[in-house]
Amino acid sequence: MILYAQTTELNDLHSHRRYLNSEESERLKLFRSTEAAHDFLAARMLTRLFHARWLSCNPDEIRITAREHCKPELILPEGLRTRDLPCFSISHSAGWIAIAIHRELPIGVDIELSTTCSRELLDTMRQIYTPTEAALVATEHDDEGRRRRFLTLWRAKEAVMKATGLGFALPPISFTVLDVDGKMNSTVDASGRVWRLECVALTSECEAACAWEHRASSE
Structure with missing residues (x-):
């Protein structure tokens, strides 16, 4: 399954900054263009909202790693770590974002x-x-x-x-x-x-x- 959207279609995007952890906030500062930073923030928002619904938890309970050139990973609080999580991959470019999801197999988009x-x-x-x-x-x-x-x-x-x-x-x-x-x-x-x-x-x-x-x- 692939979820996708234009960043202009997402409401309250900038309010989502409050959910970013320190690693994500630092990564956001590294983008040279406003558009690229906007795409990054939108991708993080969509990823958090999807997994929060999947896990029936709040978005601020989910931490996403943000190391450059590394696959993003979820870090969950202890009470949620026993849940089965789908494999996922994020991509964003030129005002578009996409998240590919598979229930059990490694995936990339x-x-x-x-x-x-x-x-x-x-x-x-x-x-x-x-x-x-x-x-x-x-x-x-x-x-x-x-x-x-x-x-x-x-x-x-x-x-x-x-x-x-x-x-x-x-x-x-x-x-x-x-x-x-x-x-x-x-x-x-x-x-x-x-x-x-x-x-x-x-x-x-x-x-x-x-x-x-x-x-x-x-x-």
């Missing part, structure tokens, strides 16, 4: 929506994409086509990286999201495990990639 198509982008591809993936981006005939292809591949890569729990500790160039025919694969081998991968259009403006551990019993 990414909705990266913006980048510029420049020489720096092409240089970046050589560091994060396999030769086949980079070549696929380069086959596009214009900047917009290359930008879209770049983002489609990157969302898929980051969804898998998040699902593994390793994030950027797993080099994106160490695995491919393409099959032998150069098309987006429905299963990906990464970090010694197999992951299901789906690319979905949440709205006409917001596309996402979602990855979760592949187990025969979960299909």
Whole structure:
């Protein structure tokens, strides 16, 4: 399941600051743009509200870790630690937020929506994409086509990286999201495990990639 929203649709967003722990508050200060900080706050709000309803508790009882480049985790008071919690993943970009949830399997989601198509982008591809993936981006005939292809591949890569729990500790160039025919694969081998991968259009403006551990019993 993927929950998603535009940050402009969320009411009382800034009042949610009172629920942030010290780690989250410090992370919020690190964002260079107001929009990015707004997205971060909205994602934390939606995550807290979902889990508070799941656990039948107050949002201020839930602490969410906020270490940069690390998968966010819930830290619950002792009385709630025996509850079964779903696995979740958060993504936010350009005024959109998404939370992917699975009852039992590790999951990752990414909705990266913006980048510029420049020489720096092409240089970046050589560091994060396999030769086949980079070549696929380069086959596009214009900047917009290359930008879209770049983002489609990157969302898929980051969804898998998040699902593994390793994030950027797993080099994106160490695995491919393409099959032998150069098309987006429905299963990906990464970090010694197999992951299901789906690319979905949440709205006409917001596309996402979602990855979760592949187990025969979960299909």
